[in-house]
Amino acid sequence: MGSFGTLDIIIFVAYALLILGVGLWVSRTKKGETKSAEDYFLAGKSLPFWAIGASLIAANISAEQFIGMSGSGFAIGLAIATYEWMAALTLIVVAKYFLPIFIKQGLFTIPQFIEKRFNTNLKTILAIFWLALFIFVNLTSVLFLGSKALDTILGSGDGSMMMYYIIGLALFAAAYSIWGGLSAVAWTDVIQVVLLVVGGFITTLIALHHVTPDGGILNGLNHVIDTAGDKFHMIIKRDNPEFMNLPGIGVLIGGMWVANLYYWGFNQYII
Template identity: 55%
Template sequence: MSSLDILIFIAYGLVILLVGNFLHRSKEKENSSSNYFFASNSLPWYLIGTSIIAANISAEQFIGMSGSGYAIGLGIATYEWIAALILIVVAKYFLPILIKNEIYTMPQFMAYRYDNRIKTILAVFWIALFVLVNITSILYLGALTIKILLDIPLIWAIVGLAVFTLLYSVFNGLKAIASTDIIQVFFLVSGGLMTTYLALNATSDGNGIIEGFKIIANEAPEKLHMIIKSSDPNFTYLPGWRAIFGGIWIAGIYYFGANQYIIQKALGAKNLREAQRGMAFAGFLKVLIPLIVVVPGIAAFVLDAKIDTPDGAYPWLLNTFIPSGFKGFIFAALIAAIVSSLSAIINSTSTIFTMDIYKNFFHKTASEKQLVKTGRLSGVLAMIIAASVAPLLGRVEQAFQFIQEFTGMLSPGITAIFILGLFWKKTTSNAAFFGIIISLPASIFLKFVFPAMPFLDKMLCAFLFTSFFMVVWSLLEGRMKTYPKAINVDKRMFKTDRVFNMVSIGIFIMLLALYIVFW
């Protein structure tokens, strides 16, 4: 990177820090746990939508999905495009129940609907997952990219990302994070589009992006299909039509409906209407994301990128085709994606620890000031632990992949108890408790007995088995009676306003057109 690139990147960093601190609340509000963790329920739709995208898109998308675009093609966009529909479903059917019952954390929901056993188990699980998998992997992948571009030691890149994230997020709370995310998403989207333009323009030898698309269609037509055939070696990652209608919905409902650092944005909304519109806006942005993170990887394939692994596609594009000045802006976009995700996960980690563990088990009468202080300290501690573990990922890649797969083994069970808890009044606490326990052996059984089965199919099967187990247990235990802690659901709760409906229909039409063109 040139001096101009570094100057642009430093300017970005200063803007983020200045804006984050400018949005710092008054001392009175600063000591409010409601403001720190949930923005005092004041977030409008546009902050919710951009903050969800900022939390969702990180180095895993820029580096990982570009690599998948290089290796698999446009089919990997299924994860983004189906996510747009899942956001609509969560907004319409899940949010009304959560907001009406004043649910602010997922462990809180587990205690509200079931009991404290499940709440405590999942609170500990989510904290461990966020710190040891999510934050750690984002730090490592982000630092790896910084190491390549700036030629600095990996450990200092990790420390730099950790400190920068803490400076603007851990002291300011959700409102400042969500407000600053507008700037982060601006860098993320504009920088990503710039990379796509320059990559396609390079593909056409300077003849523009339309010509670049034509060349990709002519030279690599196999990369422009959404439906992977069973004969394709990538079928195990995206099993044809089942990738659209199967296990991806289990993963998506867990991620966007029961994942604290995503759903917390919507739960901090002014009201239900703003929350739903915000998630619909996030769904619209998800439709655009493959243009930013997948198409550059396909272009790198056509350009015959000199890389050792597919994940090197995006850094290769930055080093090869991005001119001075633009490189600094795009690098800022990549860092924006990384830091915004880190800040969201740190905030949610501290929220769960403070509200579901510290307040309940260690200090039930804690003051607002003590809760905010605990949230900040737990956020700093989480980052220190993650930063300490992150360098190890370079040496224990297989162990890291195992952790990721282990997470996927548990998500079907969590999704089952979440959905049944919301919509089936007969679900009992014991059914949920043993359901979450039985889901892991079910996933392990599928992994070793059916090793050739695509991972998304395994998730669907594990979800169906766990759900069936819970239904049978609940019927036997409850003798067909409604469980006392069941949530009352009225179909009138799911009525949505015209704006939400129009955006939802627009998203569906766009996705239908995309799948018709690229099926």
């Protein structure tokens, strides 16, 4: 089973059961009660600010980041983090100017806003478009990349088990998120963000310690800076072979704002 040992399997299964258990537990309702649209989409407006923040981070991080952006980080360097620095600024704009409108109008979804601003037909068109986009682009890529990772560490790595992993990941996520709505998603996101931050920090320290024969975190950091110092720049110069993938200062004051305003302000996946 790849490089997975008994302890790895125990941790993996325990994590999956923890996420599933927490999701189902927070989704429970009292006997005879039913969830309203507000309960489902807004978690009954009961989430604290730190849980909302954690859920935003977790919603933004998936297989695309673990696999795709890791590869981009290797090829481009620290500049790929520009997306997240710009996201922080964009969230301030969204919180200041967009969210007050959504809250005042009592809007749960972007199609609701389109219906109020324009008409029902346009709302229906947008809803169908977004469903198709999320199902056939977003979800398929996330499930494929997630199954690719599982096939590499759990299976033979030849892709023979990927379809089973795709189905398993889809059923696992649906088991609590569809049933529990935003409340289940948000509270499981809190757990995942804690593990992501703590695990990422520990992994970084371990990697730096082992990157040199002599060991040591500081030695490792100095070695990385000495051997790959050009990867530590936030702005890519025009002569960089990766310039067209992240075109320097132009992307900061241009297209990235458009993409971020859509993603963080109008994207139902985030809203």
